[in-house]
Amino acid sequence: xxxVRMFFLALALAVGAPAAEPIKIGHYGSLTGKDASFGIVxxxxxxxxxxxxxxxxxxxxxxxxxxxxxIQSRAGESATAVKKLLSRDKxxxxxGGNPSSNSLEAAPLCQNARIPMxxxxxxxxxxxxxxxxxxxxxxxxxxxGAVLAKFARESLHxxxxxLLTPVTPYGVGLSTELRKKFTALGGEIVAEQKYAEGDKxxxxxxxxxxxxxxxxxxxxxxxxxxxxxxxxxxxxxxxSTVIGGxxxxxxxxxxxxxxxxxxxxxxxxxxxxxxxxxxxxxxxRFRARWDNETPDSTxxxxxxxxxxxxxxxxxxxxxxxPAVRAALAATTDFPGVTGRITIDRERNATKSAVMMRVKDxxxxxxxxxxx
Amino acid sequence: MSEFLQQLLNGLSLGAIYALIALGYTMVYxxxxxxxxxxxxxxxxxxxxxxxxxxxxPENTVWGGLVVLLVAMLGCAVLGMLIEKLAYRPLRGAxxxxxxxxxxxVSLLLEYSGQVFFGATPRTFPAVFPSVNFTxxxxxxxxxxxxxxxxxAFLMVALEFIVHRTKIGTAMRAVSLNPKAAQLVGINNxxxxxxxxxxxxxxxxxxxxxxxxxxxxxxxxxxxxPGLKAFVAxxxxxxxxxxxxxxxxxxxxTVETFVNGSQWxxxxxxxxxxxxxxxLLFRPAGLLGKSTVxxx
Numbered sequence: 001x002x003x004v005r006m007f008f009l010a011l012a013l014a015v016g017a018p019a020a021e022p023i024k025i026g027h028y029g030s031l032t033g034k035d036a037s038f039g040i041v042x043x044x045x046x047x048x049x050x051x052x053x054x055x056x057x058x059x060x061x062x063x064x065x066x067x068x069x070x071i072q073s074r075a076g077e078s079a080t081a082v083k084k085l086l087s088r089d090k091x092x093x094x095x096g097g098n099p100s101s102n103s104l105e106a107a108p109l110c111q112n113a114r115i116p117m118x119x120x121x122x123x124x125x126x127x128x129x130x131x132x133x134x135x136x137x138x139x140x141x142x143x144x145g146a147v148l149a150k151f152a153r154e155s156l157h158x159x160x161x162x163l164l165t166p167v168t169p170y171g172v173g174l175s176t177e178l179r180k181k182f183t184a185l186g187g188e189i190v191a192e193q194k195y196a197e198g199d200k201x202x203x204x205x206x207x208x209x210x211x212x213x214x215x216x217x218x219x220x221x222x223x224x225x226x227x228x229x230x231x232x233x234x235x236x237x238x239x240s241t242v243i244g245g246x247x248x249x250x251x252x253x254x255x256x257x258x259x260x261x262x263x264x265x266x267x268x269x270x271x272x273x274x275x276x277x278x279x280x281x282x283x284x285r286f287r288a289r290w291d292n293e294t295p296d297s298t299x300x301x302x303x304x305x306x307x308x309x310x311x312x313x314x315x316x317x318x319x320x321x322p323a324v325r326a327a328l329a330a331t332t333d334f335p336g337v338t339g340r341i342t343i344d345r346e347r348n349a350t351k352s353a354v355m356m357r358v359k360d361x362x363x364x365x366x367x368x369x370x371x
Numbered sequence: 372m373s374e375f376l377q378q379l380l381n382g383l384s385l386g387a388i389y390a391l392i393a394l395g396y397t398m399v400y401x402x403x404x405x406x407x408x409x410x411x412x413x414x415x416x417x418x419x420x421x422x423x424x425x426x427x428x429p430e431n432t433v434w435g436g437l438v439v440l441l442v443a444m445l446g447c448a449v450l451g452m453l454i455e456k457l458a459y460r461p462l463r464g465a466x467x468x469x470x471x472x473x474x475x476x477v478s479l480l481l482e483y484s485g486q487v488f489f490g491a492t493p494r495t496f497p498a499v500f501p502s503v504n505f506t507x508x509x510x511x512x513x514x515x516x517x518x519x520x521x522x523x524a525f526l527m528v529a530l531e532f533i534v535h536r537t538k539i540g541t542a543m544r545a546v547s548l549n550p551k552a553a554q555l556v557g558i559n560n561x562x563x564x565x566x567x568x569x570x571x572x573x574x575x576x577x578x579x580x581x582x583x584x585x586x587x588x589x590x591x592x593x594x595x596x597p598g599l600k601a602f603v604a605x606x607x608x609x610x611x612x613x614x615x616x617x618x619x620x621x622x623x624x625t626v627e628t629f630v631n632g633s634q635w636x637x638x639x640x641x642x643x644x645x646x647x648x649x650x651l652l653f654r655p656a657g658l659l660g661k662s663t664v665x666x667x
Contacts, residue, residue: 208374208378
């Protein structure tokens, strides 16, 4: 329904300014299937951005038109969708995808067509190595490791840290950087244990850690394991503060963890509770547009992805692929809702992360951390 | 030293759960000479019965916990008998391989029906038993661990009693020894086999509840790994042998915990299974199993 409305809105704008050819922006993501939650909220973020751009008179004096393709959470569908966007719709920039596997599929096509692609929440470092037209608006896995190290060392004043790492690319990526940075900041890694994804029993690893009396235990895994680890740590009488990355961000963390996850911390890209005025304003606008839904980090990243591209086109003064690419690569200190974004030489976004705390069964914003 | 004792305790409480599941495998094998692969999914159903029931009884009470445990055991006993009647009884007398394939089919049926009815997302198991920690120096025992070890020990003793001291137990052993001869002396094999499935499934349900109490995130595929480990434990102890299954479970849980707490935690399953292979190389019938000549 809203898609249809958007279409008419874009049409009306196009008719209103007959001379101005609309700027077509493509978006691919899962609007159905198991990954749909990511695609749907990204779409809401992007649409809000486009509506705001058009309400402010468009981009380069031209209206912005939104073209979306549903990849149905299926492997192989990203490539098809992006091919359609590039050849049929002739979009000037592609936004997406969410899982890294989707972005890895779509990136070579954008690279060959010399159309900039802005990955929304693909954190695997490989994505942007596909070519110089591929960017991302989220941070990458190792970056969060550095954020966690800094937070543990400087905000929690931890000296002794223990690592409990899942054997996954995500976990190992975070863990490696965390260890490096924490040691560089003068801390000591007193124990390192590993677990496999899907494990339920962590008492053995935690018992081994207990001997070393760590101040902080870092668990760079996902929420189910993290919650079970917190429970078992408390059962074993370990009082150490437990911290983790954005894999913790899910309502199940508190549901499974209960009292045991109280006073634990995790990093993520965006918090709707952030008290910075531009974030509060964004949350208010998002809620007003989407039936009082509170934006999560993926929605905010979708919004920022669109706004970053718009900013680059404004600076380039054209929608021409190579010029926009150059402008995007030169982005410094762009004030996004997910932090101040600078695009680095590997075309990854460097920005701040936020730390969240679990308190009384809810998550609350603690502080913003710059790496 | 305290770390060693703590790990031993962790290992025993994990092993007790493996042992409970292993008992079900071993009993069915003892009577019918086939592996009931659906057993690990009955374990899952037990946990889910506990999940739905646990929200009806007050949390953190001993009687609430016991009600959940007993009803889940009863429910799964009925389920086990039903599976036996519908899936295995029609195949009585058919080649073992046919029954084995059917067992795999039933297992998959339960797993994926579970995904349809319960949903694939993990659920949080309610805290049905009160939870406290007991501290002895640096040794910490949670009440859940105590409950696991106590319930497992009680059920194993009860099982030994049923099998060796009751009429139905004697009948079970008779069917196990020679089904034809058992029938000749007036034993109703169907009743005995049905009872065996019911008993085994009740133990699986108890295992499921105890597992969910300790690791309160349950999903329809939760039975797969513990089921596999318990099967290994049953073989390790000597399949068909009840004390063997208990010993195998405790051994496997303890080894797994010690490996997990060391630097080689990533290899925990590899090491546990390597030990299994080595033991079976030297004792092909398992630790407590008696090797018998295959009847032709």
